[in-house]
Amino acid sequence: MKPPSFRRPEASLPVAALVLTIIAFVLIPTYTDTALSSFDVYNTLQIFARLGLLTLALGLTMIAGEFDLSVVGTYALGGMLTVQAGQQHWAWGLLAALGAGAAVGLLQGGLIARLKIPSMPVTLATYIALLGLTSALSGGLTKTYANVTVTLWVDQPVLTYFSPRSLITLGLFAAAAAVLSLSRWGRELRAIGGDRRAGRVAGVRVDRLIVGTFAASGVLSALGGSLLSFSLGSANPDPGVQPLIVAAAAALLGGVSLAGGRGHPLGLLGGILAVALLAEIVAVAAVPQYVSQLFFAGLLGIIVVIDAPDLHSALVRQRTRLRPSHHPRTSI
Amino acid sequence: GGGSSSGGGDTAGAAGLEGKTVNFVGYGKDNPWGAYFNGVFVPKLESQGVKVVDLTTMDPGTAVTNFNQAISNKPDLIVAALLDTSSTVVPIKKAKQAGIPVLVFDGRPDPSVDADVMQVLSDSEALGTAAAQNLVEGLKAQGRNSGNLIAITGTKSGFAAQDRMKGFDAELAKTPEYKVVDIQDGNWDPTLSGKIATQLFAKYGCSGIQGAYGMADYQALPIVAAAKQAGCPVGGKTGLVVTGSNCFKVGIDAIKAGTLYGTATEDPGTIAEQTADYVIRYFNQQNPPAKELVKEERVTAENVAQFAEQCSKA
Amino acid sequence: MSATGEELVRVDDLTKSFGSTRAVHGASFGIAAGEIHALCGHNGAGKSTVVKMLSGQETPDAGAIRIGGDRLDLHSRQVAQRSGVALVDQELSVVASLTVAENLMLGDLRAGWLNRRRAAGPRLRALLDNVGLGHVDLDQPLSELGIGERQLVEIARALGQDARLLILDEPTATLSDVESEYVYAAVRAVAATGRAILFVSHRLGEVLGLCDRVTVMRDGAVVATTAVAGLTIDSLIVQMLGEAPHRLRKRTGREAEGPAEVLNVSGLSVAGRVDDFSIGLRPGRVYALAGQLGSGASEVLRAIAGLVPAATGDIEVDGVTVRPGHPIAATRAGIAFVSNDRKSEGLFLDKPISWNLLATRLPAVTRWGVIDRQRWSTALTRLVGLCGLDGKRSADSVRSLSGGNQQKVFVGRGLGRSDVRVLLLDDPTRGVDVGGRAAIHVLLRDAADRGMTVLFSSTELEELLDLADVVITMHKGVVVRRHDGDVAGPVLLREMTHGAATPAEERR
């Protein structure tokens, strides 16, 4: 699986989104009286680091034709465990978070693959349960992480534009891209997302792959929560639904298909970077938040309508009817 | 607004503060309190020629990003409200390192950075005290010498809720015959508060609860509605005594109607005026004190007319 | 190619039942190394079930599979692949969202964990060239390819797996002649390297031209295994059909000068599937489209029913043009359609029989939008009677019925509407037992007698002979011939499996 050519939606969508937002970003000085600084790029990458892993986690399950709503629950739980188990040493917290993420993923993946239950209700239930668990663990309180050294470390500027946090996130995107490009998993993931029966007939181990994908999704979201907790120096038991919705939007902008079977980690990277840039533009240009919400609504609306199958049929019908009746080549 | 009296003489410096820049990391506009605050604060500074960069948000994570953005913008002053106290510790330290002054309004900062910022704070303990006084006064007026109370708070993890409860508990400690039987976290959420209240009335029954504290008026009113639906009388000679502790228009209406015994101020208009005022004084080198408290007032039926205007902003 | 070499693959007494359907019982045959072995038989004879057991998709109830002398337990696709079985499934099993190269590498056990697309490039290229896809780019998305080209990619994938046994289940059904020739050549080349090949096909010409021996199945059992040298198309047809083939379809009493045409289709084309199909149908008669998979018969019916958005051409009912591509418009015009896929495009399996029967009649059984119990039960009783179903069970879910009875419900739904002028049925008795089939035939004949126009597609000779007043044979998207008069079974079968080819062309 090499990065796809630009004609195809998994490449053209994120590239278009990224180019548009970069242009809007670069032009900021022309429509506001703020000058751009290197810090704006740094801050964009910080926003990216906050939501990147969530997008990657959700995006991977979407490529496999599933939908993991529980990512935000795992994100919250991971963040909370990081703080509560990591008071002695940050590594324990991280370990607890990653372990919990893997366990949640394996449980969900197992249920979905073995029992062949649709993923949405299962992950919705785990989402609610995980939020409850997180809240029960913390007594509903935001928990403070005392280790300021870690907090300072994860966000210190590296090479002007980066921080350890954004570098780790970028690294994981690169790793995911490498794994999916360099191993058979990439094509197999898209195969079971695109046509599960055909994949099975061709010899893909569908069940294992689904379990593995959900486990990866759990670990990535938990790590995302961990990094956020380190950065904020605190863990919030209820991150709300906004991160989920933004991550879904980013994944769709990243060229992942609603029908599954399409998408690439690099596309996801493009999608979430576009979202982060947009957020930074909103911050720098002091655009009201509701304007960016409307912008998202528009983008998603266009994506979903373009993807709608019955609209497709209508367009095909329209095209065939406008064409003078002619005799196509019969290649039967 | 009622708070315009504070800090006199500022408008005299109409020579203007051209060229001064404030980066404003306040509460987002989709929160009513924040929306009104911003609506008073920003124009007031802009009328003085101060440039205000709006970095407001209701998401604690975004707030940190925006705070860092503000530091990088190198303004003359950062004005911030702390959605999550602990996550702003590091940004405040960074701002100090960068030599950018920070003014925190509404809720207090983490003690570890208390000395690093200027503060215009709501007097949360006074708000809690006022609420307790309202309840005791109301129950005494009904001739009750004892009673069970419930409290539905704002987000417990925030200092605002904690400090109000501190004041509330301290005041009630003076009259131990009035006992708090249940405290629940209503998360500054009216719907959740209503749900909890419904269940509490079922748990204790009408006779088991004589007074209730909803930490904001929009939490107190769902308690009133829940009580009525549970068949418990509210207000009057024998009914439940309910108080809020930061006033909204609906609360004022309810006090006039007699369903809410009382509330307290902490209206966004007053604190916005005072914060803007503080900024102007600061820029005019009038050396305002490092920490200012907004004077909070107790509101009941007796003085409601006086506060109706001030409290009807949100 | 030798048919006498040592047997590389051997199946003995293979048996498999699905519920009460005995799909395969006691099937035994062997394939020698280097042999191309054909598996023939009528639809539903059990060929694909044998293929599924050999390829690890189904486990046999009884019997043994041996490859290279070892008895194997092929309980999953992976195990079968590791044992050296490569498969081209009857259903197209490539993934449209992947590229051609990715499809070629999908499930390849030798590929290892590393994706060696670059390194594999020349090998994959050779695989494509081998099946005549020289013009296709390896990194092209499969979705840009036509159906035939996709099928060739699947065949190329199986050819590339370096297997001991290569199974192809109807590989050429959707291919053109030119494309098929590439497949024949490739298959011959594989056989020449000493592998065993199992070739399932309905195209008897290619069976005789390509294969060494033919095993014929009928009703789940093996009839005979014969070397092709001793076979002709006609003798093969005799083996497949048993006693039936010499029956003639008798001219029915009704005549063509009856009432005016109800349905008129002209110039109907679906790119790559159907070419310039025209027909006029009169009421009171039963018409049949005879054609194998890939002949375009199904596509014609679906297009008339408004289910093919890309169809062009004119469709008129009683002289009024039907808005194309709109199933609701077709329904309003009086066209009812019975799909060949009753599970996913026909019945509502978890709903009661009554709901299914009356699904299309809701306006007639409601008053002000509310279901009128009186009308509902009247309509239901009539339909249940019409279909010969058990009235007491009408509250049970359709899923609880046998396949045959499910099909009766499906057909019955189209019959129950008084406003239906044209009833289209795509292979209406697929997977239905003899009794059920007879019952459905009676239903259709009654419908025609009541003045309806019935047009069905079928691959089943007996059905074509018994039921149809007019048979139109189709092959590779075009009409071969229209038989208004008498016609012999073998002629139909020849046209369906062989097109309008002259007898001289039969033996390649």
Added chain:
Amino acid sequence: MNVMSAPPRSDAPIRRPGRSRSRAELVIDAVLLLAVLAAIVLALTTHRFATVANAKAILTSASLVGIAALGLTLITIGGSAVSLAISPSVAAVGMIFLSAQSFGLVPALALAVLCGILITGVQGAIVGYAAANPVVLTIAASFAITGIATGVSGGSTVSPTGGGYDRLNATPGGVALSVYVLIGLALIVQWTLRRTGFGRSLYLIGENRRAARAAGLPVGRTTAVAWLAAGALFAVTAAFTAAFNTSANVNLGGTLTFDAIAAVLAGGTPIAGGRGSALRTLAGAVLIAAASDILLLRGSSTGVQILVKGVIVLVVVVLVHLRTEGSRA
């Protein structure tokens, strides 16, 4: 997307004649029975659980979620999975309802319902006629609704412009009006689903959209109407919620979206569509409310209440799935 439908099962079902129950079904039923018994024991040993006041409290707290969940039931049965835009719709309509109080209660209600129908109906039309993915569409809609509501209101809280709303807080016979409305609407929705042609088509379309299309059923129209009705029900929830809180802003909806989905799922309605009923959703809403209530009475934290809600939903989803599969096998 495979999200909505169970992946095709590789092994075809083996039919069994008659209605005798399979072992899987018996096991599942036994598990369910045990769970119900355990819950009853737990409930009865909880102080003050079995009182009239508490029953009223449970119903009251189930009522607002329940009404919205009835609307969602229509959407789910019709095969459109879920709407993720319930909270923002309720918030927007709640704001409209309170600001229209000066016209009187009835016109305000009518306006609210009309707006609810419009907001949700547009989404339904797109889902019905274009077969757009409902999950993503409603995510987009939630952005749009919140954005517009914030933009128009400037983020401020809407206070009632008249007093008529308070009649929605009435307690005839000591029980909240919203409880009567919930039960009434549940019966109406149940009747509509069971007894009307629309209901039949909705079940059929939800079970198998392709088959419905091929059969010439009005797929687009039926789906759109289901969403319209859902929008009206969301509007009723909005009016009650706004009246209860006596104020409304863009956060009025709170966690309603997920609460309503949880109620529908806990009622045993599968997300794939074609099954389910209004009464089951009612039961689901009451089940969750009762469980929260028991936990609250026993002193558990909000977190534990939410955790248990999630676990209930998970268990019901899995059991319902196994049971349907069991009855098919």
